[in-house]
Amino acid sequence: MSKWFKRAVTSLAALLLLLGIIGGTGSGLLTAVTGSTLAIAEGAESTATTGGGQTIVMGTSPDYPPYENTDAKNGGKVVGLDIDIAQAIADKLGYKLEISGMDFSGLIAALQTERVDFVMSAMSVTEERKQSIDFSDSYYAARNTIVSKKDSGLTTMASLEGKNVGVQLGSTQEEAVAGMESTSKITKLDKIPNLIQEIKAGRMDAAIVEDAVAWGYTDANPDLQFTILDPNPNDLGYAIAFPKGSELTAQFNAELQKMKDNGELQAIIDKWFGALGQDDSKKVSKSGLDFSILDGYVGYIFKGIFVTLLFTFVSALFGFIWGAILSLFKISNIAPLRWFATAYTSVFRGTPLLLQLFLIYYATPQLFNYDIPALLAAGLAFGLNSAAYLSETIRGGIMAVDKGQREAAIALGIPYKTMMFSIILPQAVKNILPALVNECVALVKESSLVSVIGVADLMRRASVVQAATFRSFEALLLIGAIYYVLVLLLTSLAGLLERRMRRSD
Incomplete structure (x- = not known):
C-alpha cells in the first residue's frame, strides 16, 4: 500500500508541475499536449491569421450571427460581418489578427484589463460606455425588434406593458426597456439563444433583439414572429471599442473611412446580410425535438x-x-x-x-x-x-x-x-x-x-x-x-x- 501511494503521489505531482509549466508559457495548456493551437482548449472562437506583423487581439461574443458566430462545421473558425471588417482593417495596417471569444457581458472588462486590444461584437455606442472605453466611427446601424410567439399581439412597445420581456445582458436593448421596469418584468440573460428558448418555453412573453438576429431565429422557428420598431434617434450605431487612449482608435478610423469611401465596407455588409435566409440547414419545419439539425456538429x-x-x-x-x-x-x-x-x-x-x-x-x-x-x-x-x-x-x-x-x-x-x-x-x-x-x-x-x-x-x-x-x-x-x-x-x-x-x- 505504501509503495503504491508513494508512486501515485510522485507521479501526480510531477504531472501537475509539467502542466503548470506548460500553462505558464502563455501558449496554452493544450498546445504542448496536443500540438494544436489554443483554439481547441481556450475556445474554438480563438483563431489567428497567418500574416506577419504585430499581433492584436479582438474580443467578441461569437453567438450573434450574422455579425459573429463560430462555424462549427468547418473547423470552429469564427466568421461573420464583424470578423471580415476587423480582418480587412488588420491586413491594411499590417497587423496579425487573433480572435478571443467570451460572453458579451465580459467584453468591456476584457478591454479594461487589457486582455484584448479591441472589441467588435455588434456593440452599440452609448454615453455610459464612452465613460470607460473609446469608440471608433460607426460602421453599421441596426434596428431593434420585438420577438414573440405568433399571434401574441406583441408588436409595439406599448403592448409589452405588464409582460415579461427579455434582453441581452450588457446590450443597448437594456436601454430600450429601461422605462418599463416599473410596469413590466425585465429579464436579462447573457445569450440571445437563451432568450429565444425562454419565449418558446412560455416563461417569457417577448424579447428585444436586433433585426438581423431576429430574422434568423424566426426563420428557423416558425412558431415565432418579429416586428421592427421605430428607429431610435439617439442610436449611434455599431462601432469598434478600444481601451481609453488606445493608439489603435485613430488607425482604425482612418482605414474604416477608406473602406466606406471605396465601397468595401458596403460590400462586406451586403455579403452577410444577403446570405440571410439562403442557408437551408438552419430552417426547421419540425416542431418538438429534431436531432437532425445536429448533423455536422456532433x-x-x-x-x-x-x-x-x-x-x-x-x-x-x-x-x-x-x-x-x-x-x-x-x-x-x-x-x-x-x-x-x-x-x-x-x-x-x-x-x-x-x-x-x-x-x-x-x-x-x-x-x-x-x-x-x-x-x-x-x-x-x-x-x-x-x-x-x-x-x-x-x-x-x-x-x-x-x-x-x-x-x-x-x-x-x-x-x-x-x-x-x-x-x-x-x-x-x-x-x-x-x-x-x-x-x-x-x-x-x-x-x-x-x-x-x-x-x-x-x-x-x-x-x-x-x-x-x-x-x-x-x-x-x-x-x-x-x-x-x-x-x-x-x-x-x-x-x-x-x-x-x-x-x-
Whole structure:
C-alpha cells in the first residue's frame, strides 16, 4: 500500500508541475499536449491569421450571427460581418489578427484589463460606455425588434406593458426597456439563444433583439414572429471599442473611412446580410425535438470532451495535493499554519466559485501584468476551491486512522514525515475514497462554468451550436448525455480502484 501511494503521489505531482509549466508559457495548456493551437482548449472562437506583423487581439461574443458566430462545421473558425471588417482593417495596417471569444457581458472588462486590444461584437455606442472605453466611427446601424410567439399581439412597445420581456445582458436593448421596469418584468440573460428558448418555453412573453438576429431565429422557428420598431434617434450605431487612449482608435478610423469611401465596407455588409435566409440547414419545419439539425456538429461537440476531462483532471489533481497540504497544516502544532489553513478554507468556501474564477482570470493581467490563459485560470480557480473542501475531507480521514498506529510509529523512532506519508495518509485516502470520487464528479459537472471565459468545453460548444442552428434543446440534451456517461465511467473506475485498495483488508 505504501509503495503504491508513494508512486501515485510522485507521479501526480510531477504531472501537475509539467502542466503548470506548460500553462505558464502563455501558449496554452493544450498546445504542448496536443500540438494544436489554443483554439481547441481556450475556445474554438480563438483563431489567428497567418500574416506577419504585430499581433492584436479582438474580443467578441461569437453567438450573434450574422455579425459573429463560430462555424462549427468547418473547423470552429469564427466568421461573420464583424470578423471580415476587423480582418480587412488588420491586413491594411499590417497587423496579425487573433480572435478571443467570451460572453458579451465580459467584453468591456476584457478591454479594461487589457486582455484584448479591441472589441467588435455588434456593440452599440452609448454615453455610459464612452465613460470607460473609446469608440471608433460607426460602421453599421441596426434596428431593434420585438420577438414573440405568433399571434401574441406583441408588436409595439406599448403592448409589452405588464409582460415579461427579455434582453441581452450588457446590450443597448437594456436601454430600450429601461422605462418599463416599473410596469413590466425585465429579464436579462447573457445569450440571445437563451432568450429565444425562454419565449418558446412560455416563461417569457417577448424579447428585444436586433433585426438581423431576429430574422434568423424566426426563420428557423416558425412558431415565432418579429416586428421592427421605430428607429431610435439617439442610436449611434455599431462601432469598434478600444481601451481609453488606445493608439489603435485613430488607425482604425482612418482605414474604416477608406473602406466606406471605396465601397468595401458596403460590400462586406451586403455579403452577410444577403446570405440571410439562403442557408437551408438552419430552417426547421419540425416542431418538438429534431436531432437532425445536429448533423455536422456532433464531431465539434465531442472535441469538448477532451477539454472537459483535461480540465477536471488538472483541477482534481491540484486540489488533492494542495488540500492534503492544507489538512497537514490544520493538524500541525505550529499555530500560524493552522490559522492560515483555517482562514483559507473560510474564504474559498465562503465566496462563490464563479467569483473566484473571474478574479483570477481578469485580475491577474491587471495586477501582475501576466496574460493568464483561460484554461490555466480555470484550473487554478477550481483547484484552489476544491482544495478548501478536500482539506476537511482529508483531515477527517487522517483523524479516523487509529491513534495507536501513530504511537507505535513514534515508539519505533519513525520520523514524522515518513510516518505520515507511508502509514497514515495511505489509510486515510482509502477511507475517504468515496468522498474524493464525489468531488471529482462535482468537478466534471461544474466544469461547465468555464465556458463563461471562453474555454471551449462541452457547454461552450453546445452554446455555439445553439447560435448556429437557432435551436437549443437538441444540443443541450446531447451534452447532458455526454456528461452522464462521463460520470458513469468515472464512478466505475473509482469502484475498481476502491476494490483494489481494499484487497489488504
